[in-house]
Amino acid sequence: MEHLNQFINGQWLSGEGETFDSIDPAKNVSVWQGNSAVVSQVDKAVTAARESQFAWYMSGVEARLAIIKKFAALLEENKEALALVIAQETGKPLWETRTEIAAMMGKAAISEKAYFERTGESSSELPIATAVLRHKPHGVVAVFGPYNFPGHLPNGHIIPALIAGNTVVLKPSELTPYTSEKVVQLWQQAGLPEGVLNLVQGEVETGKALASHPGIDGLFFTGSSNTGHVLHQQFASQPDKILALEMGGNNPLVVAEVDDVDAAVHDIVQSAFISAGQRCTCARRLYLPKTDQAEQILSRLVTVTKAIEVGDYDAEQQPFIGAMISAKAAAGMVAAQDKLKALGGESLVELEQADVSKGFVSPGIIEVSEVGELPDEEYFGPLLQVVRYDDWDSAIAQANNTRYGLSAGLLSNEPAKWENFRHRIRAGIVNWNRSITGASSAAPFGGVGASGNHRASAKYAADYCAYPVASMEGETSVMPATLSPGLHF
Numbered sequence: 339m340e341h342l343n344q345f346i347n348g349q350w351l352s353g354e355g356e357t358f359d360s361i362d363p364a365k366n367v368s369v370w371q372g373n374s375a376v377v378s379q380v381d382k383a384v385t386a387a388r389e390s391q392f393a394w395y396m397s398g399v400e401a402r403l404a405i406i407k408k409f410a411a412l413l414e415e416n417k418e419a420l421a422l423v424i425a426q427e428t429g430k431p432l433w434e435t436r437t438e439i440a441a442m443m444g445k446a447a448i449s450e451k452a453y454f455e456r457t458g459e460s461s462s463e464l465p466i467a468t469a470v471l472r473h474k475p476h477g478v479v480a481v482f483g484p485y486n487f488p489g490h491l492p493n494g495h496i497i498p499a500l501i502a503g504n505t506v507v508l509k510p511s512e513l514t515p516y517t518s519e520k521v522v523q524l525w526q527q528a529g530l531p532e533g534v535l536n537l538v539q540g541e542v543e544t545g546k547a548l549a550s551h552p553g554i555d556g557l558f559f560t561g562s563s564n565t566g567h568v569l570h571q572q573f574a575s576q577p578d579k580i581l582a583l584e585m586g587g588n589n590p591l592v593v594a595e596v597d598d599v600d601a602a603v604h605d606i607v608q609s610a611f612i613s614a615g616q617r618c619t620c621a622r623r624l625y626l627p628k629t630d631q632a633e634q635i636l637s638r639l640v641t642v643t644k645a646i647e648v649g650d651y652d653a654e655q656q657p658f659i660g661a662m663i664s665a666k667a668a669a670g671m672v673a674a675q676d677k678l679k680a681l682g683g684e685s686l687v688e689l690e691q692a693d694v695s696k697g698f699v700s701p702g703i704i705e706v707s708e709v710g711e712l713p714d715e716e717y718f719g720p721l722l723q724v725v726r727y728d729d730w731d732s733a734i735a736q737a738n739n740t741r742y743g744l745s746a747g748l749l750s751n752e753p754a755k756w757e758n759f760r761h762r763i764r765a766g767i768v769n770w771n772r773s774i775t776g777a778s779s780a781a782p783f784g785g786v787g788a789s790g791n792h793r794a795s796a797k798y799a800a801d802y803c804a805y806p807v808a809s810m811e812g813e814t815s816v817m818p819a820t821l822s823p824g825l826h827f
């Protein structure tokens with residue numbers, strides 16, 4: 339049966355391009371099948387977004403917020419069903435996909451507050467006029483989402499964009515089309531006017547058609563650094579368009595002397611292995627001093643990692659981690675481990691993919707202190723690289739030795755070390771004695787270097803969703819008391 343998987347101008351349509359499937363990586367079955375949107379369908383979506391934009395903006399922020407609140411209420415009503423869809427598509431355990439829905443619901447109130455705080459209206463009286471600052475939406479924006487949080491991360495662009503008065507064309511990851519379809523159905527139910535949010539599903543060609551469409555005013559992207567760099571080049575000669583890039587990281591976690599070994603190990607595990615290592619903020623590199631306590635930390639870390647439960651998203655006794663997004667991604671992590679071993683790495687806990695038809699891997703730890711040139715790659719899975727350091731300065735230098743700059747952390751009981759660390763480390767999320775995953779939506783979220791283009795998201799998404807308009811106002815024209823030289827009235 340034809341699957342109506344594109345949502346264009348308030349109508350559900352089937353794609354006219356190639357067929358693609360969403361595969362449940364835990365059970366190796368297809369949970370969704372549809373066709374990609376072709377160029378002409380992407381064009382219709384952008385046109386619909388353009389035609390509805392001014393009326394959406396002019397409806398006023400209170401009317402827009404009413405629909406957004408209705409959407410949040412519908413998420414609450416449908417949270418179990420949606421949590422299951424995300425689990426089926428991504429392999430993430432249900433306990434975790436429920437937290438993803440909670441983050442989506444929380445986004446509405448956080449973005450409302452941020453809209454008024456960051457892009458509200460203000461005025462001041464000057465001798466010659468009233469100076470007023472207001473903000474206006476860019477117009478039509480394209481939103482691109484990754485597969486690891488198929489609900490929460492596109493939502494983190496869509497809600498602030500809609501509040502500001504933009505209209506949206508969403509292109510989700512081709513690995514997670516089912517989630518977006520369900521989410522957009524809720525938007526429709528919430529009463530969003532036709533054309534305000536359009537969904538174009540498909541593989542890379544659909545993405546290219548949308549990103550290169552001359553009718554968009556901006557593009558908000560969360561995904562890999564490679565794709566983000568391609569988009570940045572594509573936008574290089576278009577200064578009139580706003581581009582917000584949230585990309586990956588090769589994130590360091592530095593350990594010094596700590597008070598509680600188990601608490602530190604817990605922070606390391608949460609940082610490295612949550613979501614099967616598929617968070618952009620996950621710790622990829624762990625720096626340990628050459629001390630007796632660090633040996634204890636590593637030994638506990640190895641023991642706890644070996645005991646991590648990996649299993650089905652719907653298992654009655656929930657595992658800590660489920661399958662990775664695909665069998666291919668899991669095999670990619672085995673290949674990454676092999677590469678590090680070939681460079682001189684020594685496996686402390688082997689990352690293993692027992693069944694090559696599924697996305698499950700056991701988390702791994704590899705000591706890479708003897709590797710001369712550690713690849714500056716984001717291995718997007720549960721593989722933690724361990725490096726021993728001789729002194730503090732070399733720990734900081736090695737931690738900073740990356741082109742990325744998304745997240746970084748310090749585990750240490752010395753406030754002076756934290757002061758030093760936070761000044762010297764180069765990243766957008768820098769934590770002390772806390773896991774480096776699980777960033778708050780109420781704070782800005784973004785990285786430097788190859789991790790972003792200085793358009794932080796979460797709270798600061800409000801900033802890239804609107805542009806400032808400064809006005810000097812007076813109710814009538816007035817003759818100045820003193821004329822400029824050379825003027826005669």
Ligand SMILES: NC(=O)C1=CN([C@@H]2O[C@H](COP(=O)(O)OP(=O)(O)OC[C@H]3O[C@@H](n4cnc5c(N)ncnc54)[C@H](O)[C@@H]3O)[C@@H](O)[C@H]2O)C=CC1
Binds near residue numbers: 483510540541618
């Ligand atoms: N900094 C952040 O906020 C976050 C970053 N990420 C990063 O996302 C990555 C994982 O997500 P993926 O889905 O693999 O990212 P991806 O870059 O492969 O895909 C993201 C989106 O871009 C589209 N796309 C791919 N190539 C394109 C092209 N040439 N033109 C236009 N569109 C194109 C895809 O279809 C998808 O919709 C990781 O690198 C992770 O670190 C994930 C979550 C948060």
Ligand SMILES: O=C(O)CCC(=O)N[C@@H](CCC(=O)O)C(=O)O
Binds near residue numbers: 616618619780
């Ligand atoms: O955008 C927000 O609302 C906050 C950012 C956020 O949720 N970050 C999460 C997941 C992002 C990722 O790694 O894919 C986190 O920091 O764990």
